[in-house]
Amino acid sequence: QVQLVESGGGLVQAGGSLRLSCAASGRTFSNYGMGWFRQAPGKEREFVTGISWSGYSTYYADSVKGRFTISRDNAKNTVYLQMNSVKPEDTAVYYCAATHRYYSGNTNEYAYWGQGTQVTVSS
Secondary structure, three states: OEEEEEEOOEEEEOOOOEEEEEEEEEOOHHHOEEEEEEEOOOOOOEEEEEEOOOOOOEEEOOOOOOOEEEEEEOOOOEEEEEEOOOOHHHOEEEEEEEEOOOOOOOHHHOOEEOOOEEEEEEO
16 A cells, blocks of 8 residues: 655746655555646546656656656655646646556556645646
């Protein structure tokens, strides 16, 4: 079992930056691929970015490529999402999740989820 707790959400102006954190506890953090997903009102949850066990490999949705950066610190059991040049369409609840796979962009392959943190981008 892995417990995940997100933090760092809030209100930010378009063009600004925000950094989300996800602290993990429970099983060995470095055994899990990690991902960030988001869900806007009335929309399905969508993949944003993922990172492999060691952090060597990262993957991004086209909508955030070049603006968002995922990283992890296995010594601190934490994964981060640096969000730069944010847009109003980035407004959503952001979730971190853990998968037993090296990496996955598939929501169904993530076994553990945090409670989510709200990000609101004003225009």
